[in-house]
Amino acid sequence: MGTVQGVGFRPFVHRTATALGLDGWVANVDGHVAGTVAGAPGAVEEFAQRIRSAPPPLARVRELRIVEGTATIPERGSGFAVRASRLSPPSGTAPREVAPDAAICSACLEELFDPADRRHRYPFINCTDCGPRSTIIESLPYDRERTTMRHFPLCAACAAEYTNPRERRFHAEPNACPACGPTLSWETSRGEEALRAAARTVGSGGIVAVKGLGGYQLVCDATNDAAVTELRRRKDRPNKPLAVMVRDVDEARRLARIGVMGRAALTSPVRPVVLLEAGPLRLPAGVHPGTDRIGLFLPTSGLHHLLLRAVDRPLVVTSGNRADEPIAIDDAQARRSLGRAADGFLGHDRVVRARYDDSVVQVTGRTVLTLRRARGLAPAPLRLPRPAPAPLLGVGAQLKHTFTLARGDRAHLGTHIGDLTDPATYAAFETAYQDLSALTGIVPGVVAHDLHPGYLSTQWARATGLPLVPVQHHHAHLAACAAEHGLTRPFTGIAYDGLGLGDDGTLWGGEVLIADLNSYRRVGRFATAPLPGGDVAVRHPWRTALGYLHGAEPLGVPGPAQELIRTFTDRLDAGAAGTVRAMIDRRFNSPRASSAGRLFDAVASLLGLVDSVTYEGEAAVVLETAAGRLRPVPLARRVVRVDGLWVYDPQPTLTDLLTRQANGESVASLAAAFHTALAEATAELVGRAVEAGAPRTVCLGGGCFVNRRLLTEVRRLLRAQGLRVLVNTVVPVGDGGISYGQAAVAAAGLAKERG
Known part of the structure; x- marks a missing residue:
């Protein structure tokens, strides 16, 4: 049991049994694999060991059940066969597992560009080690007739590969070639001409909707500033960074600082978008505005490889949707929703059964965090x-x-x-x-x-x-x-994010909890501040900043002096600022929140970096980028005891920030000083809890820990206290x-x- 369908597991079992001289059979049974083997005891034992220890690259064997003497014993010398699948599951089986799509493997890539190979330049090349899986499966067990490839009967050559145990494509369900498989299309053109037409459009500054593995993608020349700007306008995505697909690791190195962990992430079969520190060779500012990180990924399919080589430059490859809509997968729906965004459609006739956007990961030191778990x-x-x-x-x-x-x-x-x-x-x-x-x-x-x-x-x-x-x-x-x-x-937990409803009916977001999987209790938090307008304040950080300046939770120390506050309010629209101030004073539509994320927003606005945002987390991204690698004196911080909880009071932090800003300290230095102060306040909150008996294992959670600087400094300070620190890697931290x-x-x- 495990991920054993769609990953070449039956062919692997066949080869292993045959090599050991065993008789029997193997078959897909519902979503699992079952079979019978017979032979010398030593060979059967070796067979079981190999199944457990050396499965195909994409397989995951969760459980291997061996039951002796319950099946009809195969006749000696009868050989080993792959039988037809069975739909009825045995009783008590584990949930069926669906294999994710996998990027094109090295063997298929070599064939793709081999003029002597019959799949030379065929965009839909795949084998048992790569290609579509979860995006084409209609039902299990996993056989061609239960995928969207059922519309493409195998030609004689592909059928011979499919039935030959010595072939890499033995029982590769998406197996296809130019004679029998899916075909590219562009208006009235097909095949190579369709690809050339799309490449010409991209190369001349146009935008193309490309039907990828998990749905449509919008593609343009990443080196063309006008094309990138136009893509943003049409997609209604003014500031959120765009992912860039590059031809290979060497091209990625020219655009970003990769490192060992970055390279491993880029080249994995997942082929995620990897957020990396931008290198010396810069793309137009519109590709990743407001951040020094660039999202790079390598081609996921033969089609992407061919398009990249045809255009011969990095490509913006982003989700085929507008604003917050889901990625388009249906051809007719894609033309309706993307008709105004794309100058042409590079499609094909294979149905995308399930919608899968690109996965996104981030390298922080030697840790790879999953930010978006998808294809x-x-x-x-x-x-x-x-x-x-x-x-x-x-x-x-x-x-x-x-x-x-x-x-x-x-x-x-x-x-x-x-x-x-x-x-x-x-x-x-x-x-x-x-x-x-x-x-x-x-x-x-x-x-x-x-x-x-x-x-x-x-x-x-x-x-x-x-x-x-x-x-x-x-x-x-x-x-x-x-x-x-x-x-x-x-464990002790630190949960920093934008907003979440607490058990007391208030909005939380800067929390220290003692918890296990059954229960929790709050032992620390951030001081609260009002969010004038509720969700409107989330979109306009200047409102949140005013909430901290005029309505912060009173914890015994004064906030910034009025002359310091005026350095901020004088640049705001007087009417709007007056209205918000009145909302705060009257406590009208101004819910209070103990939110780390909203404090990041407020500081970004106080420093003049961003007053309104177009995507979640934008202010924090800009603030982190401004901080760079500077190591200034941290801003002031204060932790106090309130109603049995340790509370971080940001008022001294904000007062120090505005004072040092008035004294001429740079925005970059103050942004860095804020990050350090927040990390030190976090370490103090946890330290106080541990002194009182909290567990010494600390779990970090919430979208604020996507911030590399915050994550790095918090881990360093907690480990200096002798604490064990854990953070999500395969599960999104947000x-x-x-x-x-x-x-x-x-x-x-x-x-x-x-x-």
Whole structure:
């Protein structure tokens, strides 16, 4: 059991058994692999050892069950066969596992550019070690007739490969060639001419919608400033960085500082977008405005390789959607939604069954954090340290939405979906959930959800009529970290993010908790400040800054002097600032929040870096970039005891910031000083808790820890106290990991209830 379908596992079993002289058979059974072997005891033992220890590159053997003497013994010398699949699962089997898509392998890449090979320049080249999987599967067991490749009958040459155990494409379900497989299209052109037309359009500054593995992508010349600017205008994406696809690692090195960990991430079969520090050779500023990080990735398919070579320059390759809509997968829908964004469509006739955007990871020191779990990673299962005694669903949060289906010790974290407030994205969530539930065979009887009643995910959970498990937002963040690392004992947790509803009905976001997978208690927090206008303040950090300056929680020390405050307010629109000040004074539509993320926003605005944002986390990204590598004297900080909690009071920090700004200190120096002060305040909050008996293992969670400088400094300071520090790597550290944390909490709770 495990990820054993769509990864060349049956051919591997066939080759292994044949090499050892064993008789028998192997077949797909529902979503698993089963079979019978017979032969000398030593050979059978060696067979089992090889199956466990040396499976194909994309396979994951979770469990190998060996039952002796229960099947008809094959006749000696009858050989070993791959039998037809069976649809009926044996009783009590684990959830079925769906293999993620895998980037083109080196063997296929060599064939792609070999003029003597019959697949020379064929965009849809693949084998058992690479190519589409989760994006083409319609049902399990995994056979061609249950994928979107069923529309393409194999030609004689491909059929011969498919049935030959010595071939790399033995039982490769997406197997195809120019004679029998999918074909590129561009208006009335097909094949090579379609590719040339698309390349000409991109090369001349145009924008092309390309049908990739998991849906459409918008592509333009990354070196053409006008093309990048026009793409942003058409896509309605003014500032959020754009991913850049490069031909190979050498080209990536010219654009970014890679390092060992970066190279490993770039070249993995996942081929994620890797956020790296930009190098000396810069692309137009519009590619990654406001940040010194650039998102690079290598080609994922033969089509991408061919297009890159034809254009012969780096390409912006971004999701085929507008604003916060889901990525387009249906051809007709893509033309409707992207018709004004693209100058042409490079499509093909293979149906994309499931929507998968590109995965995104970030290198921080020797740690690779997953920021978006999608193509190449999802929906491969993760382990739960406390097995779920009943099938359950973690329905996630609102932004960066994912869901998680779990049964036993397996949790299937679905692909990144996006912001549920967009109706099309909400519909995409429902479709993705239904599809993954059908494929895995997990039909949940319990739904775990966020406390926030306004989240559409919470409302969806309540509408199911199933038993519900409410999970506090920051507990879910920390449980996701603990569960990924197999931690079941109590731990100290630091949850820093934008906003999440606390169990007291207020908005949290700068929290120190003592927790395990069942429960938590708050031991530290940030002081609160009002958010004038609620969500409007999130989009306009100058409002949040005014909230800190005029309405911060009174903790015994005065805030900045009026003359310092005026250095900020004098540059604002007087009418708007007056209105916001009145909202704060009257406590009108100004919910209070103890949010680390909102404090980042306020500081970015106070320093004049950004007053309004166009995507979540933009102000923090700009502030981190401004800090650079400087190491100035930290800003002042203060931690006090309030109602049994240790509280970080940012008022001394903000007063020091405005004072030093008035004295002429640079924005870069102050941005760096703020990061250090925040890290030191965090270390003090945790240190106080540990002195009082809190666990010495610390889990970090929440989107603020995407900030490389904050993560690095917090880890350094905590480790200096002799503490063990854990952070998510394969599970997104931000809201994309919430659903996995919810599943871990719900599983532990159900297990406790049932003894």
